[in-house]
Amino acid sequence: MRWTLKPKPETHKIQHLMDVLHVDEIVATLLLQRGIETFEDAKNFFRPSIEHIHNPFLMKDMDVAVARIANAIANGENILVYGDYDVDGTTSVALVSSYLKTIYPNIATYIPDRYEEGYGVSFQGIDYASDNDISLIITLDCGIKAVDKVAYATEKGIDIIICDHHRPGSELPKAVAVLDPKRDDCTYPYDELCGCGVGFKLIQALASKRGQTIADLFPYLDLVATAIAADIVPLTGENRTLAYFGLQVINSAPRAGIKAIIHQLKKQELTITDVVFIIAPRINAAGRMSHGLHAVELLTETNFEVAKQYAADIEEFNSERRSLDQEITQEAFQQIEKLGEQERFTTVVYNEHWHKGVIGIVASRLIETYYRPTLVFTKSGDKLAASARSIKGFDVYDALEQCKEHLIQFGGHKYAAGLTLEEKNYQAFKDAFEEVVKNTIDKKLLTPEILVDKEITLQEITPKFYRIIKQFAPFGPQNMSPIFMSTQLQDTGWAKCVGSDEAHIKLTAVQRKSPRIDGIGFNLGDKLSKIKNKKPFDAVYSIDENTWNGETKLQLRLRDIR
Structure with a gap:
């Protein structure tokens, strides 16, 4: 790994934040590295507010999209909600279809078959709409490059509203409305939304016309947070606000399908990392191993007992996906070496x-x-x-x-x-x-790079310091969990390799006269020789908690040792 220490922010800016926020130099530095320079910035960062969610009508074509949907409802048209087969696509379809069904019954959903149709809008999907007397398709997480497919739909008398977040090509499809914050001519204040985020803006706009507020849409934010986590979009601005409140929904009042996934894992409080590694792969497994509609069924089911059965089916898809993934990875290694x-x-x-x-x-x-x-x-x-x-x-x-x-x-x-x-x-x-x-x-x-926020001493790692760091969550791109570096550490003599194949390293570190602190380094077992016999070493790490036998202690989550 290349260790790259982030540049130190300007001294006067550090001092300003220390004064107005009453924080130490480390916390002020971490905040400045995340673009937080004022008391107001910090307040918005640590206490996200639903007021930070932008007016959806700032998005290009939103007024046209809302008018076309209102027209379809008034005329009794059939509407098809169409999305891709990954987490972002299936959560988007679940979100928009379930909201529309609260105001109108003629709503169908469609996820393309990964194997028969491939990614995005398909001719087959448009034929399905035509055969079922559907005159309006809303695409989610796809469609921005579907110039020929939109033209085909138009020939068949079908209108399309595109909701996407991918980069447009040189030509936009001639759809009724194209909602994509990455459009060159779109001045929406935040352009890093995921597909489900764009879908949420659409239902926010529809809801506002019906006198509903953001508070009425809170039950949908578990889907939005799941998509934000899975699609690895920046956790800044509006994404951070949506993820922050969406995590609260996941942990307090999730929809039946997400509750069913959590139920089989017996996990308590979920973080955004848990959503990435626990919820998202299971939702994804449906589209990978069978069909993405299984995920939509799970995410729109309101009966918890039925949802538990869907979740059990999806767990089987996930197990099958894991074993295939291991098998193919080994074959790929052999091919590269051969x-x-x-x-x-x-x-x-x-x-x-x-x-x-x-x-x-x-x-x-x-x-x-x-x-x-x-x-x-x-x-x-x-x-x-x-x-x-x-x-x-x-x-x-x-x-x-x-x-x-x-x-x-x-x-x-x-x-x-x-x-x-x-x-x-x-x-x-x-x-x-x-x-x-x-x-x-x-x-x-x-050569893989690890970006280090700041060099600190072990002495500076206190429960109070960790409580502040925890408030930087939810973590993700452009707001990663802080990475620290400490030099001239020594193991107390207890270092050992752990895990079934001894791939990981466990140690207890001290630095001069600092208190001892435990450390765990996953896949760093080969570094044991570097720290044996109290040889001094440097480490990069994040800080987390470890609970063992009912006792919770801070520990170093080691990323690299040298």
């Missing part, structure tokens, strides 16, 4: 039998080992489909853009994308992608 491709600038692997539902997860696993922009391909009908994942600081979407002559289609974000191509173009694309990355990537990005 071809001798460990030294390339990219990782690109293909097997026609790999399960399309887990190739994105496998791509992430390969990055953990090789730390390169990564593509995992499989056969999809008569084409090849791939999931792309990137490393910090490198825009894989831009790299794909430079190879687009080899592709049928692609879409996504800076760090995650999907694409399809003809099998005959696979090798040419693989070579072109390697060449683009080789020529454009800053070579230092190929």
Whole structure:
């Protein structure tokens, strides 16, 4: 790992925050690193308010979308709520469809089949709408590049309202309304919403026309928080406010489906990290292993007993997903080593039998080992489909853009994308992608970086300090859990490897005359020799709590040792 210490903010700004907030220099520094410079900024950060949620009509085309939906309801039209098969898409469909059903009965839902139709709006989905006398489709978390699909729907007399958060292409689809804060001509104050966030803005706008307030929409925020966590969007601004209140709903009054997932795990208070690693993979597993509509059924079910059965089914999908993911990852490792491709600038692997539902997860696993922009391909009908994942600081979407002559289609974000191509173009694309990355990537990005907020001493880690750090949550991109560095530490002699394969390290550290503090380092078992026999070492870590035998103590969550 590269350890990069963040620059120290200006001294006068640190002093100002120390004075107005009555905090120490460490806390003032952490706040400034997160863009918090005034008392008002800090108040908004530590005490998010529902008042911080923007007026939805500031979004381009929102008035048109609301008018078209009102018209559809007035005329008794059938409305189809259409979303992608991942967490963001299925939560969006659950959110918008369940809200619309509170005011109007003629609502249907549609999730494309990952294998038959692929990502986004499909011709098959539009045919379904046409066959079922549906004259309005609301797309969620997809549609911003569906120029040809929207034209096809228009030919069939079907209007489309697009709600998306992906980057538009050079041409916008000719839909009735296009809600996307990333549109160049959209002046909405916050453009990092996830798809479900855009869906929430739509129901907020619809609700306001009916005299409802944000308070009436609180029961939907568990879905929004789940999507924000799963889609790895920045936890700043409006996302942070929505996630903050959504977590409260998850922990106090979740919908039956989310309650059923939590119930089988017997987990108490959930953090945003728990949502990422516990709730999201289970919702995702439905679309990966079977069909995304299972997730929508779970998330819209109001009977807890029925929801428990749906959650049990989804748990089975998740178990199957885990074993497939491990199996395919091993096969990918073997392929890379057999071809001798460990030294390339990219990782690109293909097997026609790999399960399309887990190739994105496998791509992430390969990055953990090789730390390169990564593509995992499989056969999809008569084409090849791939999931792309990137490393910090490198825009894989831009790299794909430079190879687009080899592709049928692609879409996504800076760090995650999907694409399809003809099998005959696979090798040419693989070579072109390697060449683009080789020529454009800053070579230092190929070594994982850990950004350190501040160097502190162990003496400064107190229960009061930790209580303040906890209030920085919910954590996520652009507001990560603070990472600290301490130097010249020593183990007290108790360090050992733990875990079934001894992959982890457990130690008790001191620094000069500081109190002892325990530390746990996952997957750092190979560092044991560096700290044995009281050899001095430096460490980077976050701080958390560990409860053992009824006693709760602070501990270092070690990220790296040297």
